[in-house]
Amino acid sequence: MARIAVIGAGMGAMAAAARLAVAGHRVAVYERTETYGGAVRRFERDGFAFDTGPGLLTLPAVYRDLFVKTGKEPLESLVELVQVDPSSRHVFTDGTEVSLPNASRAGVVAALDEALGAGAGARWGDFLIRARDAWDRTRRPLLEEPLWPNWQVLMREPYPAVPHKRLLRTRRACTLQEIGGWELRDPRLAALLYGHALAYGVDPGTAPASAAVLPYMEHAFGTWYARGGIRELARAVYERCVRRKVEFHFGAEVTGVLEKDGRTAGLELSDGTVVEADTVVGTGPWRLRGLVPGRELYGAKDVPPDAEDLHYGRVVVCLALRGPREPDAVHRTVVYGPEPENELALFVDGEVPDPTVRVDRPDDPALRPDAGHESVVLTATVPCGLRHDWTRPTVVESFTDRMVAAAERAVPGLRERILWREVRTPVHTERETGATGGAVPPPSLAGGEGTLHPSNNTALPGLFTAGGWSHPGGGLAHAGMSGALVAGLIVEGPEFRGSQ
Template identity: 80%
Template sequence: MARIAVIGAGTGAMAAAARLAVAGHRVAVYERTETYGGAVRRFERDGFSFDTGPGLLTLPAVWRDLFVKTGKEPLEDRVELLQVDPSSRHVFADGTEVSLPNASRAGVVAALDEALGAGAGGRWGDFLVRARESWDRSRRPLLEEPLWPNWRVLAEREPYPAVPHKRLLRTRRAATLAEIGAWELRDPRLTALLESHALAYGLDPEAAPASAAVLPYMEHAFGTWYVLGGIRELARVVYERCLARKVEFHFGAEVTAVLEKDGRAAGLELADGTVAEADLVVGTGPWRLGELVRGRELYGVEDVEPRPEGGAGGRVVVCLALRGAREAGAAHRTVVHAPDRRAELDSFGLGEPPARPTVRVDRPDDPALRPDEEHESVVLTATVPSGTLYDWTAPGAADSFADRMVEAAERAIPGLRERTLWREVRTPVHTEAETGAEGGAVPAPALAAAEGTFLYPANSTRIPGLFSVGGWSHPGGGLPHAGMSGALVAGLIVEGPDFRGSQ
């Protein structure tokens, strides 16, 4: 039985802690804030509650597996999972609207044909078939296995089977998500639908590899799910599962250094001078973990090296407390697409928030989130540059951008401003305070191809006994990937370096 110290109480770290405790280890978690969950937070006021991190869940099987592997009580005995239908409603720049059924290819094809014209649904359906092939080729090495030592194979091979495209007497294949939209989907609204999945993770569709086709495929194939009471409830039950398995939590405990003995990780030093001895250390993101090891290199020149977190996108969240009941049949999630795609993407390249952003509108039909049936809780989310690229603390910066988000959201909810009792605006500054991520950036899932630009460092490091977990290490960001990160770290510790992945 080993003593294991875990830095941070994010969802990935807790997933690792629960699995390690079940394996018989003594696990202690040191979290610098006063609560668990990392980016999976909740804002509450006047009887209203809001998810300020992820609003929906894909691949719930990752979390079901955690509960199966750590106890007799399954996930559905702890929370109620609801499949959202439609999975999303889309309001395009030209005013066209479409609601997409959840996890139904035939239903999606029919809905797109009816809304966008004959043939649109077929092109999207054909794209999903190719996206499935990309998923089948990359799922295991990018989600279920430790990062391969020969990771360059993943970097060099594009798993998406792009359709040949003849251009200027040459035949080319789409190498980026934007090229898939232009050459294969051939409709600006389908392109917007495709690219919105990348934007939600802070990815530039013109830079994201074609392999990013797996992002809409995950939602289509495995459904979109909501946790009754809010996604924060998922973090709560994972925390409670850790407590049930005797994991110790120390809140308000900021780690200032990883201690070493005889060349191995041997514990933690805390801001108050306390030393927590350990046989193994499970750390936070590699970029920040590198600052805690005092001159040691976590990775070699042949490894995927940590990149500054602040270069990734962040998000602005606007919590709206509304008077008036939620109308019957309202979609849980509506994506209001930017009226000018080119201008939105150009603004990201300049490190500035877009003048007219794409906005995700979440309207859960959940009594737990509102004081009574005569009020409604709504969350608006937009992807923005992180706090290292844009000063979100500048006077008026947050509120003026929130105004533009509300203006966009009124295309989905007419009269939104007149119904607003109050609002809470949260920027990358809040994300940085809650997660520690530089500039409040949010990690995207790992993606194949693009010379490894979208891969993350391995969970094991060059320092024996020191591991990295969470969205900034393999297999990247997002709730499913965070859960798998915890599973991979636990497997590497319990089974050793010969561990070949989750079954």
């Protein structure tokens, strides 16, 4: 039995902790805040409750596998997962609207043809077939296996783009923006594509063509909601850890990783406490450097950790509404800004654009005080705190007003129904997760402009990393996968090659 210390109680860290405890190790988690879940948080007030992190789940099989491998009770016995149908409603800049059924390619094709005109559905359906090819080529190396030592091969574009003739040249799409213009050939279909990228904190203007896998995952595996909010999934994972005898220490800030005889030996906490451990599962690689001063954790041949503030964050607006939710209201609506493919670039350049806003209206009595009220969450992807000043109240208020105005295109009369609103910016994300500037990690993507995250093991023996800033990157499902990979590497050693 090894002593394993885990830094942080995020979803990836807890997924690793539960698996390691089942393998017979003594596991203790040290979390600097007072709760678990990382970015999967809940805000409560006056009988209203809101998910302030992810509002929906794709690839629920990741967490089903976690619960199968760590105990007798399956996930569905602890959390009620329901498919959201329609999976999403989309309100485009020209006023066109379409609702897309959950996990039905034929249904999506028919809905797009009816809303956008004959041929639109077929173009989107053909795009999904190409996206499936990219998924098949990258699924194992990007999600299910430890990062390959020859990771450079993953920078080859896996998306089978359609040849595009322009003047005397034939080109293939290398970015999402080029897929939208050259293959989808309809600004509304292009916006539909860009909206999926924005939801993951990926800039559509620079994202590689391989980001086509993001809408494919939703269409292929469905979109799911946990009754009581996605925070219930975090609760279930935490409670599974506790039942597997994982120790949790909250309010315990780690200030150093100890080293002895060339390998990890434990942790030092901010109050001076020394924790002995044979193995340490760390936090984001960028921040981990500060805990191991004077040592390089990644070599020249490894994927270098990006500075966290190079990535994007989120503004989340929690709205407490008077009046009941309409019976035909859709769980998620995406309201597009005038330039979704460029809105993040415009933001950074100083001209704050009208944002693309995701409007979540769960039909869940657990989130409202009674049937005469409704809780709604608005989310927009934005530059993080080091690229835009989210500490100024006037900046926050102005941007929040824009988000509410956009959401009113999906929910007429919204402003008149607001009892109060709570705004969460990248400032809150930094406070809750420790990520520099409140950035949110994107998923790993192949291709020349894709983002790969550092491997789950480091150059210091006994030190591993789990969570969104490590392989395979950000996203609720990806965090669960990182936990599985870390547990496999610790239990089986460097020969571990992922689940078969």
